[in-house]
Amino acid sequence: MVPLDPNARPIDHVLCGAADAPALIDRAGxxxxxxxxxxxxxxxxxxxxxxxxxxxxxxxxxxxxxxxxxxxxxxxxxxxxxxxxxxxxxxxxxxxxxxxxxxxxxxxxxxxxxxxxxxxxxxxxxxxxxxxxxxxxxxxxxxxxxxxxxxxDPHALAAILYTSGSTGRPKGVMLSHANLWLGAVSVAHYLGIEPHDRVLGVLPLSFDYGQNQLFSSWRAGAAVAPLDYLTARDVVKAVERVGATTLAGVPPLWTQLLEAEWPAATATAARLTRLTNSGGALTPAMVRALRARFPAADLYPMYGLTEAFRSTYLPPALVDANPDSIGRAIPFAEVMVVRGDGAAAAVGEPGELVHAGPLVAHGYWRDPERTAQRFRAAPDFSRAGGVAVWSGDSVVADAEGLLRFVGRDDEMIKTSGNRISPQEIEEAVTAGNEVREAVAIGVADARLGQRIVVVARGEPGAEAALRARLKRDLPTYMQPAEIVWRAELPRNANGKLDRARLAADVRSVVQ
Structure with a gap:
């Protein structure tokens, strides 16, 4: 097991495996x-x-x-x-x-x-x-x-990862060598990655979760098999082809893999000894189904923020008794539940998840205003102190200190493991001549986590032209699943679009 050394190094030192051991496995060998x-x-x-x-x-x-x-x-x-x-x-x-x-x-x-x-x-x-x-x-x-x-210098900037916010276009999160190095050490340690492991990398390398699979595996001396896949069947075949022991995913991928056909009963599935989840909570039913399909695998539910890499994980031994928990702080992280008045929330009392410690990023690239909103002084009762990430997510802690996700305070849409800005979709929808106003809403979906529904002011006859343009201008995961056409959109007392009312109306109709 990788030791929990708190001394950070430049991230290019992370190739820690034996010289003749595999670091990357692909179709070329x-x-x-x-x-x-x-x-x-x-x-x-x-x-x-x-x-x-x-x-x-x-x-x-x-x-x-x-x-x-x-x-x-x-x-x-x-x-x-x-x-x-x-x-x-x-x-x-x-x-x-x-x-x-x-x-x-x-x-x-x-x-x-x-x-x-x-x-x-x-x-x-x-x-x-x-x-x-x-x-x-x-x-x-x-x-x-x-x-x-x-x-x-471990505190020097090493990477900028772009992530969607609740307003506007993606913003760049600034990560230092120390952020990346200590994240790799932390994950390799609590997952217990060993040199014999083969990690199937299916997540985008532009995500902190996908990139860390490289770093944490290499820090432990293990191999990564990067995979660009189109269907769940591609993942099934890759598990067999590379002898994968570890797979990281998001809830929509697990749904697809549970529905996929696995060869030789459970022989291929049984190769996997470690499953890690982030990008959305697992349901108790999904936990049971994953247990049945992957009987040899330890399951690690996790919660993360690009602004602080990863915040919590739930040890596999606690999953069955706490299937809806996101666990407790990972190594090098201090995770607190904070009330609106800045005090620590009591057991069972909801509060905002606040993350302090050396995994906290250096803010948003060239955006001091948004940096000041999200990266603020840690609460007075913080042990780590310094600057913390205020997540905007509501959680509650039980008597054992395990956290449960309650809800999101902003309007982010989370679909297929992607965090999407409603405003970015709305700007794309209204960029042409088909729509005069639009509101993008996330609606609960068993397969995707949320699907995107756009409420548009315009004529339904323009939908074909709109969809053709969006197909050209937006990636697949940002395409609206449904477009609801309205002659007028409701407004609040300030004359702004009444998003809350629209969201409630739409969710009551389309769910």
Missing amino acids: AMTFAQAEARVARLAGWLARAVPEAGARVATWLPKTREACLMPLAAARAGLVHVPINPALKRAQVAHILADSGAALLLTQAARAATLEAGDVPDATQVHVDVGEGDAGEGDAGEGEALPPSDA
């Missing part, structure tokens, strides 16, 4: 830790030559190629800041991230680069097209003089 280290060193040399300015941002818009997996380490070694872009995003979202981050370089593929239009790429951004279009192999990202492991 296995890349050993020694080979991965050598590739990181050469990529870092190429980056340092291409982008000589220390602290400059370099973006990747790639599926899970080897470059996509190793670039977070190579960028850090070159003294740069990595900005991973979700490959599911379309040109408008990519253009926003490139401009907002001030990226000096974008590493992508020809097919993706071809979708970008004039003005999408800032003049100062170099675009490097990697010809390695498949899910395996090294592609052609430049070869440079091998750089040694970095001696960066």
